[in-house]
Amino acid sequence: MKxxxxxxxxxxxxxxxxxxxxxxxxxxxxxxxxxxxHGHGHNYALEVTVSGQVNPATGMVCNxxxxxxxxxxxxxxRFDHVNLNLCPEFKAxxxxxxxxxxxxxxxxxxxxxxxHLERVRLEETAMxxxxxxxx
Amino acid sequence: MPxxxxxxxxxxxxxxxxxxxxxxxxxxxxxFGxxxxxNGHGHNYTLEVTVKGDVDPRTGFVVxxxxxxxxxxxxxxxxxxxxxxxxxxxEFATxxxxxxxxxxxxxxRLESxxxxxxxxxxxxxxxPDLFVDFYGEP
Numbered sequence: 001m002k003x004x005x006x007x008x009x010x011x012x013x014x015x016x017x018x019x020x021x022x023x024x025x026x027x028x029x030x031x032x033x034x035x036x037x038h039g040h041g042h043n044y045a046l047e048v049t050v051s052g053q054v055n056p057a058t059g060m061v062c063n064x065x066x067x068x069x070x071x072x073x074x075x076x077x078r079f080d081h082v083n084l085n086l087c088p089e090f091k092a093x094x095x096x097x098x099x100x101x102x103x104x105x106x107x108x109x110x111x112x113x114x115x116h117l118e119r120v121r122l123e124e125t126a127m128x129x130x131x132x133x134x135x
Numbered sequence: 136m137p138x139x140x141x142x143x144x145x146x147x148x149x150x151x152x153x154x155x156x157x158x159x160x161x162x163x164x165x166x167f168g169x170x171x172x173x174n175g176h177g178h179n180y181t182l183e184v185t186v187k188g189d190v191d192p193r194t195g196f197v198v199x200x201x202x203x204x205x206x207x208x209x210x211x212x213x214x215x216x217x218x219x220x221x222x223x224x225x226e227f228a229t230x231x232x233x234x235x236x237x238x239x240x241x242x243x244r245l246e247s248x249x250x251x252x253x254x255x256x257x258x259x260x261x262x263p264d265l266f267v268d269f270y271g272e273p
Contacts, residue, residue, distance in 0.1 A: 006267070
């Protein structure tokens with residue numbers, strides 16, 4: 001039997017949305033307050049969904065401790081309490097939550113192999129959330 | 136008619152432990168951690184049951200919620216609420232009552248008796264930050 005397991009994690013980071021190819025005026029028009037020069041921060045809530053056959057011996061899709069460890073090591077240690085604009089992942093991309101979802105999906109797909117990665121869902125605030133399920 | 140999905144939410148509280156007698160004690164500890172404590176522990180589970188179907192043009196309903204609630208009470212809550220899953224629920228005499236197996240067991244209990252609508256998804260929250268979805272996939 002195939003089941004989907006979702007685990008939720010929290011991290012906090014700052015960012016500024018700014019595109020070098022746009023003028024200052026265009027950046028302000030596109031990004032609004034998110035373009036303020038010194039940036040701002042969010043408490044991000046990350047939901048990671050994995051899927052797979054339930055192992056009859058353990059009753060599990062994957063070992064939760066392994067998933068927690070992978071997300072802590074690969075996502076939280078990398079992005080918690082940092083300025084996203086200074087991370088190598090955002091050297092050439094604007095750290096919108098869309099792009100962050102995709103980056104996190106790709107990192108986890110590369111580093112967590114104990115189950116199939118179905119989806120990453122990222123809440124930037126309680127009002128905004130973004131999902132990425134791979135290309 | 137357009138397909139509409141309806142979700143009903145309910146809560147139950149139960150105790151359980153994770154232990155496979157075919158594993159050594161060390162393996163049980165390593166794989167299941169604190170959940171392997173044979174004295175058990177408990178959770179407040181949240182169950183979301185999603186059914187799907189056409190909207191009945193006369194009633195405007197996908198499903199009669201009173202009937203759905205009765206089925207949930209009878210088939211799921213009466214059997215699981217304030218119970219010890221390992222000791223009192225027959226499915227877990229041989230299976231480990233993980234959230235994955237619990238979602239599958241609830242699906243199986245509902246599907247055979249859900250004559251009023253088509254079951255789409257069973258979602259079981261063990262904690263606010265951990266849930267399992269089962270769609271009846273083999």
